[in-house]
Amino acid sequence: MKKVLFRPSKLKIFLLLFSLLFLTNVYAQDEPDLDDTEEIEEVSGADPQKGKELFNSLCAACHKPYKKAVGPALHGITERRDLDWIYAWTKNSKELIDSGDSEAIEIYEEYNRQAMPAFPQLSNEDIDDIIAYVEQPKPEPKTAKKDDSSEVAATGDGVSTEVILGILAFVFLMLLVILVLVNKTLRRFAEANNVEIYKKKEKSKPIWVAFAENQFLVLVSVVIVLLMVAYGGYGYLMQVGIDQGYEPIQPIHYSHKIHAGENEIECKYCHSSARKSKHSGIPSLNVCMNCHKQIAEVSEETATEEYSKEFYDNEIQKLYDATGWDPETQSYTGETKPVKWVRIHNLPDFAYFNHAQHVTVGQIECQTCHGPVEEMEILYQYSSLTMGWCINCHRETDVKMEDNPYYEKIHEELSKKYGVDKLTAAEMGGLECGKCHY
Amino acid sequence: MKRYTSLIYVLILSFIMTSCFDKSKPNFQYFPDMYEPISYETYGEYDIFPNGQQALVPVEQSISRGWLPYDYEDSAEGYDLAKADLTNPLPYTEENYNKGREMYDIYCATCHGGNGNGKGYLVEREKILGVPSYDDIGRAITEGSVYHVMYHGINTMGSYASQMSNEELWQVTHYVMTLKDLLEEKEQKEFVKDVENPEVR
Numbered sequence: 010m011k012k013v014l015f016r017p018s019k020l021k022i023f024l025l026l027f028s029l030l031f032l033t034n035v036y037a038q039d040e041p042d043l044d045d046t047e048e049i050e051e052v053s054g055a056d057p058q059k060g061k062e063l064f065n066s067l068c069a070a071c072h073k074p075y076k077k078a079v080g081p082a083l084h085g086i087t088e089r090r091d092l093d094w095i096y097a098w099t100k101n102s103k104e105l106i107d108s109g110d111s112e113a114i115e116i117y118e119e120y121n122r123q124a125m126p127a128f129p130q131l132s133n134e135d136i137d138d139i140i141a142y143v144e145q146p147k148p149e150p151k152t153a154k155k156d157d158s159s160e161v162a163a164t165g166d167g168v169s170t171e172v173i174l175g176i177l178a179f180v181f182l183m184l185l186v187i188l189v190l191v192n193k194t195l196r197r198f199a200e201a202n203n204v205e206i207y208k209k210k211e212k213s214k215p216i217w218v219a220f221a222e223n224q225f226l227v228l229v230s231v232v233i234v235l236l237m238v239a240y241g242g243y244g245y246l247m248q249v250g251i252d253q254g255y256e257p258i259q260p261i262h263y264s265h266k267i268h269a270g271e272n273e274i275e276c277k278y279c280h281s282s283a284r285k286s287k288h289s290g291i292p293s294l295n296v297c298m299n300c301h302k303q304i305a306e307v308s309e310e311t312a313t314e315e316y317s318k319e320f321y322d323n324e325i326q327k328l329y330d331a332t333g334w335d336p337e338t339q340s341y342t343g344e345t346k347p348v349k350w351v352r353i354h355n356l357p358d359f360a361y362f363n364h365a366q367h368v369t370v371g372q373i374e375c376q377t378c379h380g381p382v383e384e385m386e387i388l389y390q391y392s393s394l395t396m397g398w399c400i401n402c403h404r405e406t407d408v409k410m411e412d413n414p415y416y417e418k419i420h421e422e423l424s425k426k427y428g429v430d431k432l433t434a435a436e437m438g439g440l441e442c443g444k445c446h447y
Numbered sequence: 448m449k450r451y452t453s454l455i456y457v458l459i460l461s462f463i464m465t466s467c468f469d470k471s472k473p474n475f476q477y478f479p480d481m482y483e484p485i486s487y488e489t490y491g492e493y494d495i496f497p498n499g500q501q502a503l504v505p506v507e508q509s510i511s512r513g514w515l516p517y518d519y520e521d522s523a524e525g526y527d528l529a530k531a532d533l534t535n536p537l538p539y540t541e542e543n544y545n546k547g548r549e550m551y552d553i554y555c556a557t558c559h560g561g562n563g564n565g566k567g568y569l570v571e572r573e574k575i576l577g578v579p580s581y582d583d584i585g586r587a588i589t590e591g592s593v594y595h596v597m598y599h600g601i602n603t604m605g606s607y608a609s610q611m612s613n614e615e616l617w618q619v620t621h622y623v624m625t626l627k628d629l630l631e632e633k634e635q636k637e638f639v640k641d642v643e644n645p646e647v648r
Contacts, residue, residue: 064580065570066579067579067583129584237585249475249477250474278610281609288490291490293502295606299607300575358483
């Protein structure tokens, strides 16, 4: 008789009771099924936790437990292959292929002759641990359960607010009825006692005629109105051409908050041309795919109340459609659909701005002009980008001279000329018209 | 009644004024002729391009200025060849090392970790998995293989040739090999002094 590990699972207890109560036949049929899954852990005595660590650091670049990636899904590998074959393949797959092993050659050909690197550092026990990890049954998707509970919570909340609203409405209705009744009774009393409720008003001068007759008041109010119109008009005209707060809807909902904020990815990782070009550059989609080849869906924690996991996963799917990436076959189909991003920061043609000059030479943080990008779920224009705004910064910002031989000589001369220690961008010539307008 | 009509006028007027401030649409401009460029701008949309798209892939068989084609092809054989033959054309100067570190911290450290042990921030958060340490015995990286992998990408790692120039890729290679030495508890190589970089394309 085999040993059976019992986990406190309701299903198994139910099955056990069922089988005990009824036929021994049923017991005999169920038994091997239960055994199979337990046996692996039992026999190997392997540690799936340790296996997970090894898997994540060595295997996960190409393998996923339950999904095909660069290499095949590893779940169920013990059913497909011998343990000895797995040991030999993992330690040095090339040797196994060269030795003429038919299974090895077959899988090598199937995955486009992409060789799996050798792992001589793994012992048989380590490989057992990894197998124990990948052979764990696939965890139930949490979303369904979560949805249920959230739905319950939502309906629970809904009921309570509805009840409160209902009670309030009822109370108001009652008050209204009482008011009407009281009013009616009082009227009847008044009639009975011959009290006149409505007195006819004497016709007096309307207030606007009185106002028009007072010339001083008219003068003062005309002046005030004129000043207000001037103020409003000036304010309105001054904001023409300024797009501060401009927040267009992009074709793919890309969240800077998730990428630059939560995951702390460098701005220049994606906007690499900001280092050496006039433009900061909209990253081409191959840069997205550097990570999103592996990240096909967001984690539960990434989803917020406003944007659900399904919403974000759908946005990643849009990226796949655009690049023509097929996550099933893990390859590009070649059908691409360029994404038409909406440009947010638009300088007028007559003003020249160079990113590299500010980012690389000036060592200015991106956030100085673009604001707290790492907190923006949807990116918007943070600064006004007016000339006054540029000039102010050039007047106030000290140029970083340390360890910069390029500035040594000019620094010396200019600081003598102005009699200062530190030079601002303005003193370096940052206010000359021709620097930006030509 | 008259008072109410004037109030309604004010409401309509203020609605018209505020409805112009739609934050998903750009604002009015004084003289659009001076704002809009006449020449073709980067990322612009112009009729002469296919689908109006200015951002295009370079013409096939053409070579960008300042670049030379890379000889080793993107395959297992190319990888092996590069791993065996290719060496770093840049001298191991302090400047190259520092530049390499700067680039590494931007492009590589987020997955490979600041010291190259494969435990970067994204790996710690379990966003990206399976990043090997540079002292991985099975991979036994060399200057050639590091450059080759950065140039073409491998497995789930993508190509970084679009984000860094060839010279920068070689500078990162210097830094990565230094990290590998440090992980293997070797001494860091000594910097070469007073050597100019050859022209790398």
